[in-house]
Amino acid sequence: MSLTRLRPPQPSLLFTRVRAPVTFCKQTRSASAQPHHRSYDVVVVGSGCAGxxxxxxxxxxxxxxxxxxxxxxxxxxxxxxxxxxxxxxxxxxxxxxxxxxxxxxxxxxxxxxxxxxxxxxxxxxxxxxxxxxxxxxxxxxxxxxxxxxxxxxxxxxxxxxxxxxxxxxxxxxxxxxxxxxxxxxxxxxxxxxxSMQARPWDIPALTHPFGSWNNFRFATSKVVRYVFDVLRYGKxxxxxxxxxxxxxxxxxxxxxxxxxxxxxPVLKTVLDDKRRVSGVVIGLGDSGATEQINVKRGVVLASGGFGRSKDARKYLPHDWSACPKHNVGDGNRIGVESGAVMPPPNPDNGIYAPLSLMRKKTKNGIQIRRYPHFSQDRTKPGAIIVGQDGRRFANESGPYQEFVKEMHAKGIDKAYLIADRTFLRKYGIGMGLPAPYPVRHLIRNDYIIEAPDLQTLAAKIGVPIDALSQTVSNCNKYATEGKDPEFHRGENAYDLMLGDPSIGLPNPTLGFCKKAPFYALALYPGNVSTVYGLSTDENAQCLDKEGKPVPGLYAVGLDQNSVMRGTYPGGGSSxxxxxxxxxxxxxxxxxxx
Missing domain, CATH: 3.50.50.60 (FAD/NAD(P)-binding domain)
Structure with a gap:
C-alpha cells in the first residue's frame, strides 16, 4: 500500500484468465530416467515467505x-x-x-x-x-x-x-x-x-526530482546505481x-x-508403510526426468495456493487473479493425496483487490498483465470510482478486501476509476506512474482511456453521460465541503492515513476532478491470492479426516487454510x-x- 506520508525508518542492509490445468487430484508425470535418491531432513515446497x-x-x-x-x-x-x-x-x-x-x-x-x-x-x-x-x-x-x-x-x-x-x-x-x-x-x-524499485516514502522524491536539491540528488543517485546494476546484474x-x-x-x-x-516442481510425496511422509518426487526441469528424495523430518507445503488453477472459479466469485501463474494448487493436491483434508470453504476464499488489466500482443498471442489497486491511486483525493451506470457504489478509500466484497454484493463485474490531468500527474493511475514518467504508451494501448471532456469519456467507456457528469459534480462539491454524504469517505483513521493533506482541502481524501483531459481505467473484482487450503493444527501439521496429524506433513502460507478464514483484520493479514x-x-x- 502507498505510504507516501510516512517517515522512513533507518536503513540497514542495503497475466491471462485463470486457466491452468492442475486440480486437487493426482498429477502424473512420466520419467525418462532412473530416479536419483538423495536425503534431507526437511523439504520445503515453494519459496514464498512462509516456506x-x-x-x-x-x-x-x-x-x-x-x-x-x-x-x-x-x-x-x-x-x-x-x-x-x-x-x-x-x-x-x-x-x-x-x-x-x-x-x-x-x-x-x-x-x-x-x-x-x-x-x-x-x-x-x-x-x-x-x-x-x-x-x-x-x-x-x-x-x-x-x-x-x-x-x-x-x-x-x-x-x-x-x-x-x-x-x-x-x-x-x-x-x-x-x-x-x-x-x-x-x-x-x-x-x-x-526493475528499479523504491520504498513507499521514496516515491515523492522520485516523482518530483526537480522539486528540491535533495530530491534531485536522491533521484539521480538512484538512477545512476540502477544503470550500473543493469549492466552488471541485468536488473x-x-x-x-x-x-x-x-x-x-x-x-x-x-x-x-x-x-x-x-x-x-514437487510432484508427489512418498509414504512409508506407516503412512508417514518419508520422501518426495521432484521433476527435473522440462526433461521429464524425476528425482526421489528421502525426507527424515518433514515436508512443508508452501506452494502459494491455487489462484491460477481452473479450480479457482469454484471457490472465488470472479475470474481474475494477480498471483504468479504457477500457483495452481500443487500443495493442496499433494496434501490430499498424502492423507490430509481440506475443510469446508471459507465465506471468502481469497485476498481481494480491484484489478486493472493491460493487454499486450506478443508472438505467443495476447498477454494480460494484472495490477492490484491496493491504495496507490484509488484512495487518493480526486479519484472517483463508478459502476457501469456512471454512479459511485462504495467508499473509494476503503480496505481492498471490503471494496471488492462490495463489488460482489452489488453485482459489479466492471467499474471505472475516473480522474483528471492533475491527478494523473501527481499520483499516477494504475501502471501509469506519476509525472515525469511517461504514460502515453498506456493510453495508446487503451489501458488508460483519455478524453478531452467528461461527455466524450463517458461515451468511450459506455456509461450514461448525465450520470457520470452528475457524479463528478457531486464529488467536486464534496471536496469543497469536506464531507461525503453518500459513502462517508474520510471519516475514519484508515481513510485519512491514505489521503493527502497537502491538497489544502478540508478532507484529505476528497479532491477535485476538474482539469482536462480526463481519464478512465477499467477495474475488475479480483484477488491477489487464495486463502483456502489444507486443515492444519496450531503447529501447521496437516490433519487427516479424523483430525489427527498426518505424520511428516506441514502446510503453511496459502497452502494452509487461513487462520483468518478469509477476513482481513489489517494490512499484511496474509x-x-x-x-x-x-x-x-x-x-x-x-x-x-
Missing part, C-alpha cells in the same frame, strides 16, 4: 533443508506484495507510542472473525507472531520496520495502530549475481524502468517491499546452507500468519515446540 521462514528456522537448528521452487523465480506471491506483515503486539509499536497487548488483539480478532474464530490457532498466532519477529531479527538477515497504519476495521473494539510491520530495503548484491537474477520481479506498476539490485522480504529470507537461507532450487506459522512449523520439525 522460506520454515526453512531458515529448521536450518538454524542444524537440519539439512531443501527448498524446491517450481518456477524459474524465487519469492512466490510474497515477491508481488508490499511486504507488510500483520503482527499484533510487535516490538515496534512502542516506538510509535502505541500500547498493545494480546488480550486486546484477541478481542479485536474475535469481533472481526465472529463465528469463524478458532481459539487454539489464534492463540498460537498471537503468542508466536511477536516472538517470530524477535527470533528472525536475532538469527537472520531479516529486519522489520514500523508502519504507523491503523487496523482495517477501525470502529471495532480492540483495533489499534502499528500492528503492521514492513521490511527494510535490502541490497540484493549480497545474494550474488545468479540468486539476485532469480528473485521474482515485482508486478508492473511497482517499479520503474523495468536493479535494491530490493524493496515484498522483494526485500524475499531477498532477506533467501540471504538467510544461503547463510545457513539451505539448498535452493528453481525449476524443481503475510503475518504465513511468517508466523512457517516459524512454528520450523520449530516443531526441529522439536523445539
Amino acid at each position: 522460506l521462514s520454515a526453512a531458515i528456522v529448521a536450518a538454524k537448528h542444524g537440519l539439512k533443508v531443501l527448498v524446491a521452487e517450481k518456477s524459474n523465480y524465487f519469492g512466490g506471491t510474497t515477491a508481488f506484495s508490499f511486504g507488510g506483515a500483520w503482527i499484533p503486539v510487535n516490538k515496534y509499536q512502542k516506538a510509535l507510542g502505541i500500547e498493545d497487548n494480546a488480550q486486546k488483539a484477541d478481542g479485536y480478532i474475535r469481533l472481526v472473525l465472529g463465528d469463524l474464530y478458532n481459539e487454539k490457532k489464534i492463540k498460537a498466532f498471537l503468542s508466536s507472531a511477536p516472538e517470530m519477529v524477535e527470533w528472525m531479527e536475532a538469527n537472520s538477515a531479516m529486519q522489520f520496520a514500523p508502519m504507523p497504519i491503523p487496523d482495517y476495521h477501525v470502529a471495532k473494539e480492540g483495533a489499534s495502530v502499528g500492528r503492521t510491520v514492513s521490511v527494510e530495503a535490502f541490497d540484493g548484491r549480497l545474494l550474488g549475481r545468479q540468486t539476485l537474477r532469480d528473485v521474482r520481479y515485482t508486478l508492473q506498476g511497482f517499479h520503474a524502468f523495468g 536493479g539490485s535494491e530490493l524493496c517491499n515484498g522483494n526485500a522480504m524475499v531477498g532477506r529470507l533467501l540471504y538467510a537461507c544461503k547463510q545457513e546452507g539451505v539448498d535452493l532450487r528453481t525449476n524443481s 503475510i503475518g500468519p504465513a511468517l508466523t506459522f512457517g516459524y512454528r512449523a520450523g520449530m516443531h520439525i526441529a522439536e523445539k515446540i
Whole structure:
C-alpha cells in the first residue's frame, strides 16, 4: 500500500484468465530416467515467505533443508506484495507510542472473525507472531520496520495502530549475481524502468526530482546505481517491499546452507508403510526426468495456493487473479493425496483487490498483465470510482478486501476509476506512474482511456453521460465541503492515513476532478491470492479426516487454510500468519515446540 506520508525508518542492509490445468487430484508425470535418491531432513515446497521462514528456522537448528521452487523465480506471491506483515503486539509499536497487548488483539480478532474464530490457532498466532519477529531479527538477515497504519476495521473494539510491520530495503548484491537474477520481479506498476524499485516514502522524491536539491540528488543517485546494476546484474539490485522480504529470507537461507532450487516442481510425496511422509518426487526441469528424495523430518507445503488453477472459479466469485501463474494448487493436491483434508470453504476464499488489466500482443498471442489497486491511486483525493451506470457504489478509500466484497454484493463485474490531468500527474493511475514518467504508451494501448471532456469519456467507456457528469459534480462539491454524504469517505483513521493533506482541502481524501483531459481505467473484482487450503493444527501439521496429524506433513502460507478464514483484520493479514506459522512449523520439525 502507498505510504507516501510516512517517515522512513533507518536503513540497514542495503497475466491471462485463470486457466491452468492442475486440480486437487493426482498429477502424473512420466520419467525418462532412473530416479536419483538423495536425503534431507526437511523439504520445503515453494519459496514464498512462509516456506522460506520454515526453512531458515529448521536450518538454524542444524537440519539439512531443501527448498524446491517450481518456477524459474524465487519469492512466490510474497515477491508481488508490499511486504507488510500483520503482527499484533510487535516490538515496534512502542516506538510509535502505541500500547498493545494480546488480550486486546484477541478481542479485536474475535469481533472481526465472529463465528469463524478458532481459539487454539489464534492463540498460537498471537503468542508466536511477536516472538517470530524477535527470533528472525536475532538469527537472520531479516529486519522489520514500523508502519504507523491503523487496523482495517477501525470502529471495532480492540483495533489499534502499528500492528503492521514492513521490511527494510535490502541490497540484493549480497545474494550474488545468479540468486539476485532469480528473485521474482515485482508486478508492473511497482517499479520503474523495468526493475528499479523504491520504498513507499521514496516515491515523492522520485516523482518530483526537480522539486528540491535533495530530491534531485536522491533521484539521480538512484538512477545512476540502477544503470550500473543493469549492466552488471541485468536488473536493479535494491530490493524493496515484498522483494526485500524475499531477498532477506533467501540471504538467510544461503547463510545457513539451505539448498535452493528453481525449476524443481514437487510432484508427489512418498509414504512409508506407516503412512508417514518419508520422501518426495521432484521433476527435473522440462526433461521429464524425476528425482526421489528421502525426507527424515518433514515436508512443508508452501506452494502459494491455487489462484491460477481452473479450480479457482469454484471457490472465488470472479475470474481474475494477480498471483504468479504457477500457483495452481500443487500443495493442496499433494496434501490430499498424502492423507490430509481440506475443510469446508471459507465465506471468502481469497485476498481481494480491484484489478486493472493491460493487454499486450506478443508472438505467443495476447498477454494480460494484472495490477492490484491496493491504495496507490484509488484512495487518493480526486479519484472517483463508478459502476457501469456512471454512479459511485462504495467508499473509494476503503480496505481492498471490503471494496471488492462490495463489488460482489452489488453485482459489479466492471467499474471505472475516473480522474483528471492533475491527478494523473501527481499520483499516477494504475501502471501509469506519476509525472515525469511517461504514460502515453498506456493510453495508446487503451489501458488508460483519455478524453478531452467528461461527455466524450463517458461515451468511450459506455456509461450514461448525465450520470457520470452528475457524479463528478457531486464529488467536486464534496471536496469543497469536506464531507461525503453518500459513502462517508474520510471519516475514519484508515481513510485519512491514505489521503493527502497537502491538497489544502478540508478532507484529505476528497479532491477535485476538474482539469482536462480526463481519464478512465477499467477495474475488475479480483484477488491477489487464495486463502483456502489444507486443515492444519496450531503447529501447521496437516490433519487427516479424523483430525489427527498426518505424520511428516506441514502446510503453511496459502497452502494452509487461513487462520483468518478469509477476513482481513489489517494490512499484511496474509503475510503475518504465513511468517508466523512457517516459524512454528520450523520449530516443531526441529522439536523445539
